[in-house]
Amino acid sequence: MFKWKTDEFSWVDFTIDVLRVLIVLGVVIGAWNTLSSGRISLAQWVNLFAAGLSQGSIYALIALGYTLVYGILLMINFAHGEVFMAGAFTTVFFAEALNRTGFLNEQPLLSILLMIIFAGLVSMTVAILLERVAYRPLRGSPRLVPLITAIGASFFLQYTFRGLYGSGFKAYPQVQILQGVISVGGINIPIVQIFVFCSALVLMLGLYWLVERTRIGKAMRAVSENKEVARLMGIDIDWVIMFTFGVGGFLAGSAGVINGMFRPQGVNFFMGFIPGIKAFTAAVLGGIGNIPGAMLGGLFLGVIEAIGPNLVLAGLGIPGANQLKDVIAFTMLVLVLIFRPQGILGERLAEKKA
Amino acid sequence: MDLLRSQTAKTILLLGSLSGAFILFTGAVGMIAAFHEREVVDRFISLGQLLLIIAPFVTGYYAAGKLRALGEDSPVLLIGGITIGIMTAAPSVILLLFNSDEFRFLLDLTLRLIPFAAASIFAWRLHRAGSETQMAIAVWLVVAVLVGIVTFSFALIFEIKGDLRSVLVNINREWVDVVTFDNRKDLARGIGAFSLISVVAGFAGSILYLMPNLPRRALIYGLGVTVLVGAFGETVRLILQENIDRDTLKEIFRRDTLRQNAALALFIISTVAGFLWAMFGRQARESFHSINVSQRRSLNIIGLVIFVVFMLALPWLIGRTLSDVAVTIGIFVLMGLGLNIAIGLAGLLDLGYVTNYAVGAYILAVLTSIGPLGLFKGTFTFWMVIPLALLAAMFAGFIFAVPVLRMRGDYLAIATLGFGEIIGKLAISDWLKPLIGGAQGVQAIPKPILLGAELKNPEQLYYIVLVASLVCLFVSIRLNNSRTGRQWMAIREDEDVATAMGIDTARAKLLAFTLSAATGGVAGAIFAAKVGTVFPNSFTVFISINVLSLIIVGGIASNPGIVVGAIVLIGMPELLREFSEFRFLLYGALLILMMIKRPQGLIPSKIVTHEVRTGVKPKLAGAE
Numbered sequence: 002m003f004k005w006k007t008d009e010f011s012w013v014d015f016t017i018d019v020l021r022v023l024i025v026l027g028v029v030i031g032a033w034n035t036l037s038s039g040r041i042s043l044a045q046w047v048n049l050f051a052a053g054l055s056q057g058s059i060y061a062l063i064a065l066g067y068t069l070v071y072g073i074l075l076m077i078n079f080a081h082g083e084v085f086m087a088g089a090f091t092t093v094f095f096a097e098a099l100n101r102t103g104f105l106n107e108q109p110l111l112s113i114l115l116m117i118i119f120a121g122l123v124s125m126t127v128a129i130l131l132e133r134v135a136y137r138p139l140r141g142s143p144r145l146v147p148l149i150t151a152i153g154a155s156f157f158l159q160y161t162f163r164g165l166y167g168s169g170f171k172a173y174p175q176v177q178i179l180q181g182v183i184s185v186g187g188i189n190i191p192i193v194q195i196f197v198f199c200s201a202l203v204l205m206l207g208l209y210w211l212v213e214r215t216r217i218g219k220a221m222r223a224v225s226e227n228k229e230v231a232r233l234m235g236i237d238i239d240w241v242i243m244f245t246f247g248v249g250g251f252l253a254g255s256a257g258v259i260n261g262m263f264r265p266q267g268v269n270f271f272m273g274f275i276p277g278i279k280a281f282t283a284a285v286l287g288g289i290g291n292i293p294g295a296m297l298g299g300l301f302l303g304v305i306e307a308i309g310p311n312l313v314l315a316g317l318g319i320p321g322a323n324q325l326k327d328v329i330a331f332t333m334l335v336l337v338l339i340f341r342p343q344g345i346l347g348e349r350l351a352e353k354k355a
Numbered sequence: 356m357d358l359l360r361s362q363t364a365k366t367i368l369l370l371g372s373l374s375g376a377f378i379l380f381t382g383a384v385g386m387i388a389a390f391h392e393r394e395v396v397d398r399f400i401s402l403g404q405l406l407l408i409i410a411p412f413v414t415g416y417y418a419a420g421k422l423r424a425l426g427e428d429s430p431v432l433l434i435g436g437i438t439i440g441i442m443t444a445a446p447s448v449i450l451l452l453f454n455s456d457e458f459r460f461l462l463d464l465t466l467r468l469i470p471f472a473a474a475s476i477f478a479w480r481l482h483r484a485g486s487e488t489q490m491a492i493a494v495w496l497v498v499a500v501l502v503g504i505v506t507f508s509f510a511l512i513f514e515i516k517g518d519l520r521s522v523l524v525n526i527n528r529e530w531v532d533v534v535t536f537d538n539r540k541d542l543a544r545g546i547g548a549f550s551l552i553s554v555v556a557g558f559a560g561s562i563l564y565l566m567p568n569l570p571r572r573a574l575i576y577g578l579g580v581t582v583l584v585g586a587f588g589e590t591v592r593l594i595l596q597e598n599i600d601r602d603t604l605k606e607i608f609r610r611d612t613l614r615q616n617a618a619l620a621l622f623i624i625s626t627v628a629g630f631l632w633a634m635f636g637r638q639a640r641e642s643f644h645s646i647n648v649s650q651r652r653s654l655n656i657i658g659l660v661i662f663v664v665f666m667l668a669l670p671w672l673i674g675r676t677l678s679d680v681a682v683t684i685g686i687f688v689l690m691g692l693g694l695n696i697a698i699g700l701a702g703l704l705d706l707g708y709v710t711n712y713a714v715g716a717y718i719l720a721v722l723t724s725i726g727p728l729g730l731f732k733g734t735f736t737f738w739m740v741i742p743l744a745l746l747a748a749m750f751a752g753f754i755f756a757v758p759v760l761r762m763r764g765d766y767l768a769i770a771t772l773g774f775g776e777i778i779g780k781l782a783i784s785d786w787l788k789p790l791i792g793g794a795q796g797v798q799a800i801p802k803p804i805l806l807g808a809e810l811k812n813p814e815q816l817y818y819i820v821l822v823a824s825l826v827c828l829f830v831s832i833r834l835n836n837s838r839t840g841r842q843w844m845a846i847r848e849d850e851d852v853a854t855a856m857g858i859d860t861a862r863a864k865l866l867a868f869t870l871s872a873a874t875g876g877v878a879g880a881i882f883a884a885k886v887g888t889v890f891p892n893s894f895t896v897f898i899s900i901n902v903l904s905l906i907i908v909g910g911i912a913s914n915p916g917i918v919v920g921a922i923v924l925i926g927m928p929e930l931l932r933e934f935s936e937f938r939f940l941l942y943g944a945l946l947i948l949m950m951i952k953r954p955q956g957l958i959p960s961k962i963v964t965h966e967v968r969t970g971v972k973p974k975l976a977g978a979e
Contacts (some may be wrong), residue, residue: 017758020758077765077769094512097512098512098516118504119504123505139950142950145704145764145768146950146954147950148704150947150950152706153945156939156940156946157940157944157946159939160384160939164383164384164940165384165523166522167524274896319786320786321785324780324783324784325781327776328781328784334773335759335770338762338766338770339759339761339770342762342766
């Protein structure tokens with residue numbers, strides 16, 4: 002871990018090691034203070050953990066899109082957060098319409114399923130268009146070029162949807178059966194959190210099946226392994242890349258609906274930016290290009306984000322710790338990039354490229 | 356069928372649908388209606404209507420060139436122009452019909468037919484490609500159900516909501532007014548007018564292409580100048596107001612718009628001037644090139660003197676409002692030059708540049724403020740704090756640079772973006788509120804005082820920005836040509852090779868980050884002094900994107916490019932206020948477009964151009 006054993010002294014390594022010690026100290030002291038003060042009961046910790054898991058499963062769904070694209074094209078699709086926003090923002094209108102007809106509460110599961118498909122297909126369309134218009138002409142150019150394009154696409158999409166649907170916040174209607182809590186051994190867990198976690202799990206299993214068990218999944222794996230050879234084997238690379246973007250988009254769109262159930266407020270044109278960066282963090286955390294890694298990374302990030310401020314920051318005596326949730330997530334991002342760019346499940350790929 | 360498959364038809368159809376999509380898109384995001392507020396020529400044409408005309412006109416012209424290159428005759432070119440006119444109007448006309456009361460059923464019908472059409476196309480193509488019948492039927496079913504879910508949902512949304520407008524907020528009355536050329540009541544007439552104008556514009560575009568060279572160039576020049584002066588009427592009036600008397604001004608402008616007579620006169624004058632330039636321009640250029648070296652040098656010196664005098668006199672020529680814009684542009688030029696040290700010279704894509712800007716601004720605010728948050732209540736002046744802001748920003752740049760020294764390319768970009776977001780969240784948090792005021796920020800920052808006079812007007816602040824920019828320009832030119840600059844260039848090209856050549860990459864990269872941060876800090880301090888208050892909301896990721904865009908658009912590593920980029924990207928939204936709402940839409944589109952079509956920027960640096968031209972394109976990324 003520490004590089005003292007190497008012969009040559011490098012002050013960059015030294016600084017990074019000091020940083021490492023400082024962070025470990027901060028986390029330990031903060032956690033010790035909080036735990037010894039006993040301000041937060043066990044039930045509250047469990048609640049925080051459950052909320053973190055649900056938020057994390059949303060991150061995981063978005064992160065899968067980053068990871069799929071990175072696995073195949075080795076590019077960061079920075080505009081993926083906006084793909085998520087496109088589905089979530091468009092589906093608000095559908096959810097409202099369903100609610101107005103009363104169908105939403107008569108057939109809640111069926112309507113949510115319809116909403117997920119609707120949002121997924123909308124996001125899929127956006128993702129495929131994005132690939133076709135912005136990324137395909139740049140395939141094979143230096144690595145920063147598609148990144149800058151992606152940043153441009155991100156802002157272009159944000160402001161397009163702002164122009165289409167307006168700049169105000171919209172809210173998803175409440176679904177009756179998702180309200181309320183389930184009590185397990187004196188701990189109350191909101192039903193909606195269980196719903197979010199389960200539906201994300203189903204989608205992820207679906208993706209796993211698609212990638213591991215189907216013909217097109219095999220083609221995707223082949224292309225991510227080696228494009229030239231895949232082409233020689235008769236795989237249509239353009240189609241596989243488009244399909245990959247489409248699948249990533251579908252997952253992001255469905256994450257948009259699930260997010261809408263979980264946090265009904267706050268759907269607007271800027272909603273995809275921060276979750277986008279966080280999902281990227283999750284993807285890197287799990288080892289970018291690695292599908293189970295993205296799932297784990299998402300859940301891990303969600304939990305850290307929920308528990309971190311209360312455990313560490315509050316313990317260090319920082320007021321308004323929950324405001325700094327995003328700071329925890331972004332610090333995680335930077336720390337992972339510094340200390341373990343290959344992620345938890347460590348693909349060598351990331352280390353070689355980054 | 357064969358006709359449709361020909362290259363000619365493909366070109367026309369592609370360009371026509373692009374132009375149609377452009378008009379539909381600008382309408383749907385509200386650009387056309389917003390631009391309608393600005394009249395280009397008084398009681399004659401607005402900027403929104405101009406957009407409707409320019410799209411088919413330019414596309415018609417461009418298509419004519421493409422068709423000529425395919426070897427087509429003049430009649431085909433004209434037919435192409437007309438087709439493009441029709442195709443430009445068509446999507447918006449369909450949307451108009453969907454939006455009207457009488458033809459709403461069409462929307463419903465279309466949405467219900469789309470899934471069957473889409474499924475049939477898919478299945479047909481599979482069938483043609485030789486798939487089995489069962490497969491084609493299965494695909495038909497899947498596509499029909501999936502697309503059906505989307506379009507039937509949309510049908511439900513529009514049925515429940517009652518109209519398009521409650522979903523697409525900008526398909527509203529103003530939009531209908533503009534595209535029907537004020538015939539909202541009589542839709543048939545409106546659609547007729549819109550289509551006719553569009554067709555005429557497309558036709559005119561192809562006619563313009565067929566004209567002989569001289570009148571064509573003269574006309575393009577005349578039209579361009581008139582449209583520009585008309586669109587930026589307010590700016591032109593503000594400039595003229597400083598320099599000519601009120602009565603003459605009233606003859607030319609009615610409030611901020613060009614009068615019809617003035618526009619006509621301007622068009623004639625500029626066309627004639629364009630004609631003369633087209634006839635004698637080449638001779639003039641040739642005679643300039645043929646003069647001997649000493650004469651040319653003295654001409655250059657004269658040019659430089661004129662330029663310097665112009666830059667010094669600028670605030671007095673353009674008045675207060677425009678000076679304010681000039682200061683804003685100057686601050687962004689400064690930041691552009693600074694960020695260019697990292698991005699352009701050393702190739703480090705830093706997306707957290709706003710950090711340095713914020714550090715500079717907050718340092719100045721906290722040290723000089725006479726409000727409750729000021730630490731020294733006026734003991735420190737602007738001039739004492741500027742070096743401190745510079746040092747603080749350098750320090751911040753250094754601190755943030757050390758951990759990311761080992762990262763490359765896209766990871767570096769995302770990590771710096773993360774830093775920018777962290778700083779933004781910290782600035783707004785309760786934790787640092789006692790120090791920097793949370794969301795309320797720091798108020799009451801005094802203006803700089805020079806020789807006993809308070810520099811409170813933008814005209815005076817302009818000189819501070821000018822001096823700072825010139826210093827930064829000088830430093831970055833000298834750096835670029837120094838040993839360090841060469842090291843940066845080596846790192847930009849290939850870091851591994853640079854290390855192998857014995858370059859201390861860590862040191863060189865740190866230097867690039869710190870110097871680039873220093874400039875950002877100064878820009879932030881000047882910004883704080885200009886505005887007088889510092890809010891966290893002024894320091895979002897948008898600043899970083901703004902600066903990045905102006906560097907990319909102007910030209911990476913090109914100093915003149917950065918100035919031009921700042922004038923276009925920062926100045927235009929400030930001068931054309933209708934535009935400011937869409938600035939990030941434009942930035943996004945420009946970033947994509949520049950990367951695809953012209954990665955070296957508008958005014959490219961020589962080295963980058965060389966790299967782009969001769970650079971051996973790698974094969975598919977990751978194929979190695």
